[in-house]
Amino acid sequence: MSDSCCEPAGAIAAALEKIRASGGRVTEPRKAMLSVLIKEHGPFSAEELHKKIGVAGCDVVTVYRSLQAMEEIGVLRRCDFGDGTYRYEFNHGEHHHHHIICRVCRSVETLDMCVADGLERLARQKGYQNVTHTLEIFGVCAKCAAGK
Amino acid sequence: MSDSCCEPAGAIAAALEKIRASGGRVTEPRKAMLSVLIKEHGPFSAEELHKKIGVAGCDVVTVYRSLQAMEEIGVLRRCDFGDGTYRYEFNHGEHHHHHIICRVCRSVETLDMCVADGLERLARQKGYQNVTHTLEIFGVCAKCAAGK
DNA sequence: TTTCGTGCAAAACCTTTGCAAAGTG
DNA sequence: CACTTTGCAAAGGTTTTGCACGAAA
Numbered sequence: 615m616s617d618s619c620c621e622p623a624g625a626i627a628a629a630l631e632k633i634r635a636s637g638g639r640v641t642e643p644r645k646a647m648l649s650v651l652i653k654e655h656g657p658f659s660a661e662e663l664h665k666k667i668g669v670a671g672c673d674v675v676t677v678y679r680s681l682q683a684m685e686e687i688g689v690l691r692r693c694d695f696g697d698g699t700y701r702y703e704f705n706h707g708e709h710h711h712h713h714i715i716c717r718v719c720r721s722v723e724t725l726d727m728c729v730a731d732g733l734e735r736l737a738r739q740k741g742y743q744n745v746t747h748t749l750e751i752f753g754v755c756a757k758c759a760a761g762k
Numbered sequence: 763m764s765d766s767c768c769e770p771a772g773a774i775a776a777a778l779e780k781i782r783a784s785g786g787r788v789t790e791p792r793k794a795m796l797s798v799l800i801k802e803h804g805p806f807s808a809e810e811l812h813k814k815i816g817v818a819g820c821d822v823v824t825v826y827r828s829l830q831a832m833e834e835i836g837v838l839r840r841c842d843f844g845d846g847t848y849r850y851e852f853n854h855g856e857h858h859h860h861h862i863i864c865r866v867c868r869s870v871e872t873l874d875m876c877v878a879d880g881l882e883r884l885a886r887q888k889g890y891q892n893v894t895h896t897l898e899i900f901g902v903c904a905k906c907a908a909g910k
Numbered sequence: 911t912t913t914c915g916t917g918c919a920a921a922a923c924c925t926t927t928g929c930a931a932a933g934t935g
Numbered sequence: 936c937a938c939t940t941t942g943c944a945a946a947g948g949t950t951t952t953g954c955a956c957g958a959a960a
Contacts (some may be wrong), residue, residue, distance in 0.1 A: 639934045639939055660925080673942050678925065680940085694842050696896065698950075699924065714885050717892075725884065729877045733899055736873065737862050741904030744865075748844065749897040751881055756889030787914055787959050808950080821917050826950060828915085846925075847949065 625652045625704065629689045636687045643672040644680050648689075648704070656722060657693045657701035657713070694748060695722075714751045718758035725751070773800050773852065777837045784835045791820035792828050796837075796852070804870060805841045805849035805861070842896060843870075862899045866906035873899070 626648050630640050646667040651658065658666065660677045667677075681702050684690045691705040695715050714723045730747045737745045774796050778788050794815040799806065806814065808825045815825075829850050832838045839853045843863050858876045863869075878895045885893045 634935085637939085641933075641940065643941080675926085675943080676941055682926095683940090692844070694844055694896075696840065696842055696848075712881065714888065714890060716890070723888070725881065727881075727884075729880055730897065730899070732877055733860065733873065733875075733897070736875075737899050737901050740862070740871070741907070742862060742864070742899075742901030743904075743907045745899060745901040747897065747899045748842075749878065749881075749895065751878070751885050751890075751893060751895045753885050753890030753893040756891075759889070759891045782960085785914085789915065789959075791916080823918080823951085824916055830950095831915090 622649075622652050625706075629684075629704070632687055632689050633684070638683060638687070641680075643667070643676050644684070646671055647677065647680055648684075651690065651702065651704045655704060657695075657703040659699045659701050661699075663702070693750065695720075695750060696752070712749050712751065714753060714755075716755035716758055717752055718754050721755060721757075723755075770797075770800050773854075777832075777852070780835055780837050781832070786831060786835070789828075791815070791824050792832070794819055795825065795828055796832075799838065799850065799852045803852060805843075805851040807847045807849050809847075811850070841898065843868075843898060844900070860897045860899065862901060862903075864903035864906055865900055866902050869903060871903075 626645070629648050629652075630645070633640055633644065647663055650663060650666045654666070660674060660681055663681070664671075664674045664677045681690060681692075685692050685702065688705055690702045693701045693703060693713065695701060695713075697720075710728045712725045712728060714725060715721075728749070730749055734745045734747060774793070777796050777800075778793070781788055781792065795811055798811060798814045802814075808822060808829055811829070812819075812822045812825045829838060829840075833840050833850065836853055838850045841849045841851060841861065843849060843861075845868075860873045860876060862871045862873060876897070878897055882893045882895060
């Protein structure tokens with residue numbers, strides 16, 4: 615309850631503050647995007663997000679640009695599910711996780727653990743700075759495997 | 763020395779056999795592509811590969827189609843470095859590894875270890891079948907960090 | 911000879927860019 | 936008021952598709 619960054623209202627406020635702190639502007643499209651990203655927390659593509667905030671909300675181009683801007687300052691994280699479309703999710707900081715993507719129905723499940731810390735450390739030992747990583751698991755979910 | 767799948771000639775032969783076994787045809791473009799992918803073993807994009815086998819070798823479209831076909835039967839692995847272009851590398855089976863990509867100069871270093879086996883196991887426990895994963899590390903290499 | 915691969919051209923797709931107008935701090 | 940963001944239109948880049956011809960098993 616006290617961890618304001620983990621409840622929608624607090625998370626949104628913190629994100630908006632981060633935007634302001636970096637010299638960015640808080641606009642209606644951005645607030646709407648953050649609201650959806652935080653409350654529905656599935657990674658969404660620009661196209662999906664655009665539909666969710668209402669096509670009249672703003673132009674798709676604005677969604678693309680805002681997603682990119684918010685990723686650069688660390689408010690969002692970009693995921694790559696290997697289907698040619700980038701998806702974004704809210705970055706809950708330390709609370710790092712990964713996804714299991716069903717190759718058939720494209721459903722996404724969240725895995726609340728991360729094992730790549732060792733690799734990141736290794737990369738830093740090799741002289742790399744500002745190290746990050748992407749890790750996604752792919753498979754065919756039980757439902758799709760059964761329905762087959 | 764005896765592990766034929768780890769020397770170029772043996773690896774190519776094994777790959778061609780895999781193609782035949784799956785009902786595919788062994789063609790000049792495919793042989794040329796495999797040769798480059800095995801001998802230079804950096805992940806290459808379709809475009810890069812096309813240049814490497816000689817523009818006169820075959821059409822780029824053929825490269826795209828062959829890469830996809832060889833990935834589907836497990837001869838190649840597709841990597842996603844998050845820059846909007848897919849890259850492919852020869853799949854040395856058990857010999858699983860990952861990459862550290864420099865975000866500045868785009869250089870790629872290979873990491874001969876994998877920590878995601880635990881996650882794959884977890885995914886299987888959750889009922890997923892045919893589980894695979896992608897894991898890439900990103901950072902700024904020592905050279906680029908220094909030259910800054 | 912039957913099935914698969916190739917070439918060429920064109921399309922599809924996602925994402926980025928230019929520029930003037932509008933909004934934010 | 937200075938600077939960022941937006942909208943619209945258009946471009947950019949990668950990957951896919953259709954179809955007739957050519958090649959492999």
